[in-house]
Amino acid sequence: MDSPADSWGRYPRTTARVVRVTDRHQPLPPGDASYLPYGNGRSYGDSCLNDGGVLLHTRGLDRFIAFDPATGELTCEAGTLLADILDLAVPQGWFLPVTPGTRFVTVGGAIANDVHGKNHHRSGTFGHHVRAFELLRSDGSRMRCTADENADWFAATIGGLGLTGLVTHATLQLRRIAGPWMVTESHRFGELSEFFALSAGSEADYEYTVAWIDCAATGASLGRGLFSRANHAPSRPSARPTPATRRLSVPLTPPVSMIGPLTLRAFNQFYYHRQHGKVAHAVTHYEPFFYPLDAIGGWNRLYGPRGFLQYQCVVPPGAAMDAMATLVRIIAAAGGGSFLAVLKQFGEQLSPGMLSFPRPGTTLALDFPFRGPTTLDLLNRLDDVVAEAGGAVYPAKDARMSGTRFRQYFPQWEAFSRYIDPRFSSSFWRRVES
Amino acid sequence: MQKILIAGATSAIAEATARLYAASGSRLHLLGRNVARLKDIADDLRVRGAADVTTGVLDMNDVDAHASAIEQAITALGEIDIVLVAHGTLPDQPACEASVQVTLREFATNGTSTIAFVTAVVPHLLSRRAGTIAVISSVAGDRGRQSNYVYGAAKAAVTTFLSGLRQRLGRDGVNVLTIKPGFVDTPMTAAFKKGALWATPDAIAAGIERAIDRRAGEAYLPRFWWAIMFVIRHIPEFIFRRLKL
Numbered sequence: 001m002d003s004p005a006d007s008w009g010r011y012p013r014t015t016a017r018v019v020r021v022t023d024r025h026q027p028l029p030p031g032d033a034s035y036l037p038y039g040n041g042r043s044y045g046d047s048c049l050n051d052g053g054v055l056l057h058t059r060g061l062d063r064f065i066a067f068d069p070a071t072g073e074l075t076c077e078a079g080t081l082l083a084d085i086l087d088l089a090v091p092q093g094w095f096l097p098v099t100p101g102t103r104f105v106t107v108g109g110a111i112a113n114d115v116h117g118k119n120h121h122r123s124g125t126f127g128h129h130v131r132a133f134e135l136l137r138s139d140g141s142r143m144r145c146t147a148d149e150n151a152d153w154f155a156a157t158i159g160g161l162g163l164t165g166l167v168t169h170a171t172l173q174l175r176r177i178a179g180p181w182m183v184t185e186s187h188r189f190g191e192l193s194e195f196f197a198l199s200a201g202s203e204a205d206y207e208y209t210v211a212w213i214d215c216a217a218t219g220a221s222l223g224r225g226l227f228s229r230a231n232h233a234p235s236r237p238s239a240r241p242t243p244a245t246r247r248l249s250v251p252l253t254p255p256v257s258m259i260g261p262l263t264l265r266a267f268n269q270f271y272y273h274r275q276h277g278k279v280a281h282a283v284t285h286y287e288p289f290f291y292p293l294d295a296i297g298g299w300n301r302l303y304g305p306r307g308f309l310q311y312q313c314v315v316p317p318g319a320a321m322d323a324m325a326t327l328v329r330i331i332a333a334a335g336g337g338s339f340l341a342v343l344k345q346f347g348e349q350l351s352p353g354m355l356s357f358p359r360p361g362t363t364l365a366l367d368f369p370f371r372g373p374t375t376l377d378l379l380n381r382l383d384d385v386v387a388e389a390g391g392a393v394y395p396a397k398d399a400r401m402s403g404t405r406f407r408q409y410f411p412q413w414e415a416f417s418r419y420i421d422p423r424f425s426s427s428f429w430r431r432v433e434s
Numbered sequence: 435m436q437k438i439l440i441a442g443a444t445s446a447i448a449e450a451t452a453r454l455y456a457a458s459g460s461r462l463h464l465l466g467r468n469v470a471r472l473k474d475i476a477d478d479l480r481v482r483g484a485a486d487v488t489t490g491v492l493d494m495n496d497v498d499a500h501a502s503a504i505e506q507a508i509t510a511l512g513e514i515d516i517v518l519v520a521h522g523t524l525p526d527q528p529a530c531e532a533s534v535q536v537t538l539r540e541f542a543t544n545g546t547s548t549i550a551f552v553t554a555v556v557p558h559l560l561s562r563r564a565g566t567i568a569v570i571s572s573v574a575g576d577r578g579r580q581s582n583y584v585y586g587a588a589k590a591a592v593t594t595f596l597s598g599l600r601q602r603l604g605r606d607g608v609n610v611l612t613i614k615p616g617f618v619d620t621p622m623t624a625a626f627k628k629g630a631l632w633a634t635p636d637a638i639a640a641g642i643e644r645a646i647d648r649r650a651g652e653a654y655l656p657r658f659w660w661a662i663m664f665v666i667r668h669i670p671e672f673i674f675r676r677l678k679l
């Protein structure tokens with residue numbers, strides 16, 4: 001029996017038959033429908049959906065297998081949440097080597113999307129820290145994949161959008177920390193060129209860098225924002241800051257999107273001016289630093305029943321400054337952007353996955369309430385700019401890019417497609433493949 | 435450090451509860467039918483902080499094997515502070531109606547096997563005059579309903595048995611806890627459509643740990659089920675017989 005299946009953006013709405021995977025030793029369930037692994041459903045668009053097919057829910061695969069507190073090597077099942085790893089590892093002096101902006105994603109999802117974080121310029125992608133995993137194929141075969149063993153499958157599966165088979169368990173190399181605290185700085189900037197200067201000046205000494213930009217600001221304020229940089233605190237700070245816990249949640253979906261031009265403008269104005277002075281210093285727990293939105297359960301519902309689209313692109317270094325300015329101008333003129341527009345410089349490290357999104361350049365990410373063709377038109381215009389600049393759009397966040405654009409952004413797609421399990425498919429893949 | 439014996443240790447609620455005790459450094463002995471799954475769970479509990487985890491293979495319907503499984507557990511743990519009995523199935527009610535064998539087998543799995551195991555383990559706790567016997571019964575045991583009365587009857591037997599046992603052992607320092615979960619989202623209930631009344635195994639596990647700590651006699655989990663079942667228990671029979679529950 002098919003049941004409704006949503007991704008984090010709640011667009012598109014699909015149905016699928018749900019099969020729960022709870023035992024990593026079992027073969028895949030029998031049947032004729034296509035499979036797609038589904039972790040915690042935090043992908044924004046349709047890369048985690050399989051309309052009319054089977055979703056293999058992996059949250060039941062959440063067992064740890066081994067952890068060595070001396071080396072920081074962790075082996076766990078693929079449905080384990082990054083949040084569970086943090087709960088286990090932080091008290092023992094270890095941290096995720098790379099973390100996305102939410103800790104409520106599974107290890108399998110982090111591998112399948114080769115996720116990145118604020119330390120990309122230092123540590124690359126999540127896939128760089130995956131030492132090994134087991135790939136279960138629909139023919140019942142199991143492959144141990146590492147950078148040396150079945151290396152092609154390793155590269156195809158990292159960033160492979162769950163299409164190469166089911167990752168049952170994985171081994172990760174965690175990163176040493178002295179404690180849960182972060183030393184952070186926030187710099188207010190007035191225009192985009194300042195962002196590029198701050199980024200360039202921070203990469204050597206700061207492990208984490210990211211910027212928020214006010215995508216509602218126009219005219220003289222265009223491109224203003226806050227640049228944040230941070231390091232893990234070397235030891236326990238004397239004053240004990242309060243950690244963020246999940247205090248709020250959005251219990252139901254409002255009938256219309258709570259996020260429109262007015263709320264957006266007001267929020268951004270407030271957010272930009274909230275900080276006193278040009279630079280603010282703080283010592284904070286890692287949770288509010290890395291996961292501010294995790295504190296508001298179900299925040300995706302704020303966008304109302306029609307859901308929202310997330311757009312994240314990367315533009316290579318040479319073209320970045322001009323392309324970002326053009327993108328920000330188009331978005332500000334349209335007036336439909338989000339509270340959280342995020343700007344970050346990727347590092348030079350080559351991503352380990354064939355279809356990995358991160359590459360050298362500047363990445364911009366933001367949400368748009370879904371308003372039908374107007375929104376789709378706007379994003380197509382952004383695509384024109386990104387494609388022209390030789391960039392790419394992030395499949396994990398996409399629900400609408402055309403197949404032509406995808407194949408342009410990811411010319412490796414054809415080589416990759418040979419590794420797709422014949423029984424696996426996704427709504428995303430069917431959309432971009434043709 | 436608490437020493438815990440879990441029967442039916444591969445069930446979702448048992449696994450979630452075991453994780454809570456592992457995180458506080460307990461020693462656990464796990465009983466179940468599936469060796470590979472027991473090993474997976476034991477590995478996980480060790481990583482989560484359990485002082486030690488041992489396992490034993492036991493089919494709860496093999497009542498003759500209970501005594502030796504309990505002996506092995508005592509050898510492994512030294513002594514037992516908490517026994518959690520968590521095995522069970524959700525019988526196919528129409529299949530029960532069509533077959534005496536199926537009815538009796540399901541009654542054994544969900545009723546008599548539990549009564550047998552608890553009976554066998556009581557002397558070990560009684561000899562120390564301490565500890566808790568926690569057993570997962572069900573709200574379904576509070577009143578027979580046409581949709582699952584074989585399961586309900588087996589759980590009613592367990593609930594009534596535990597009620598008497600609790601009176602008997604109370605003076606001797608051994609607590610008997612009857613756990614009555616409502617709808618829980620587990621592999622056992624995978625076929626059901628889930629709604630607002632459904633709880634996660636993690637939430638039930640937290641409730642079990644709390645009830646054990648407080649030495650409660652009975653715990654509806656989540657707690658609102660107490661109110662629902664209070665109403666259901668008090669509907670007069672001449673009305674109840676006409677309801678479709």
